[in-house]
Amino acid sequence: MKRKILLVNPTLSEKVQTKIQKKYENNLSIFEQILNIIELFYLKNKNITLEEIDQLVVNNEETFPVTWSNSILSGDIKKSVKIINEIIYKKYNPLNLIRFFQKDLLLLIKFFFQNKKIEFFLKKENIKNNRFIYFMRCLKKNDLKKLYFALSLLIKIEINIKSNEKKFLIWSKLQNLSIFLS
Numbered sequence: 001m002k003r004k005i006l007l008v009n010p011t012l013s014e015k016v017q018t019k020i021q022k023k024y025e026n027n028l029s030i031f032e033q034i035l036n037i038i039e040l041f042y043l044k045n046k047n048i049t050l051e052e053i054d055q056l057v058v059n060n061e062e063t064f065p066v067t068w069s070n071s072i073l074s075g076d077i078k079k080s081v082k083i084i085n086e087i088i089y090k091k092y093n094p095l096n097l098i099r100f101f102q103k104d105l106l107l108l109i110k111f112f113f114q115n116k117k118i119e120f121f122l123k124k125e126n127i128k129n130n131r132f133i134y135f136m137r138c139l140k141k142n143d144l145k146k147l148y149f150a151l152s153l154l155i156k157i158e159i160n161i162k163s164n165e166k167k168f169l170i171w172s173k174l175q176n177l178s179i180f181l182s
Contacts, residue, residue, distance in 0.1 A: 004035060013050070064086075065101065068080060068084070072181050072182055073138040074133070074134045074138070075137055081178055094161060094171065098154050104135075105147055106151070107127070107135070108139060109144065111139065118135065138181070146181070153177050154177065
């Protein structure tokens with residue numbers, strides 16, 4: 001990752017490079033998009049500051065569901081809770097998170113009923129190669145019963161959102177779900 005960053009803009013400070021790497025380590029497609037933006041921005045301004053990178057990161061909220069899901073699937077409790085806290089702060093819509101993660105959970109449940117290797121199954125389901133490891137880690141740690149329970153929690157949270165339950169309770173439930181599956 002660092003090499004790609006330096007190819008796009010060799011004058012980026014170490015702090016800026018680290019920020020980009022940490023933020024997009026689990027989402028290579030968004031990482032590539034950010035590098036393209038930096039490359040375009042670099043033509044206008046030689047010195048990209050940490051604040052400008054922060055602004056690019058803030059403007060790229062579509063990474064939240066993927067990053068959150070990957071952190072849960074990989075078992076990274078700290079990261080998944082940190083992402084939830086960041087999402088709360090930025091007033092992101094929890095339904096987007098829930099729907100994205102429901103798809104991942106349904107894929108994991110569906111896998112239990114297949115007689116195929118996980119890699120073949122994920123390719124068939126059009127999951128990007130960089131996410132394979134997260135699905136495999138989750139399958140090693142969780143059984144079908146636990147995945148069903150997590151899915152039922154997500155459905156209950158979605159019902160609570162649609163019935164206008166207080167936001168802090170919804171976020172608390174999502175944090176608990178993050179911890180439960182991690």
